[in-house]
Amino acid sequence: MSDWSFGISLTIVGVSGTFLTLGILIVVIELTKKIFPLPGSKKDSVGR
Secondary structure, three states: OOHHHHHHHHHHHHHHHHHHHHHHHHHHHHHHHHHOOOOOOOHHHOOO
């Protein structure tokens, strides 16, 4: 494997791993917000 192909494959693996981790974090945070909502926060009262 040449230096260029190793560098490109490492970049692709790194970027996809980062996006996968961010996606998992987003899902966990959204589930946590649904399970434990903030008291007094309702979606229809936003902006009023």
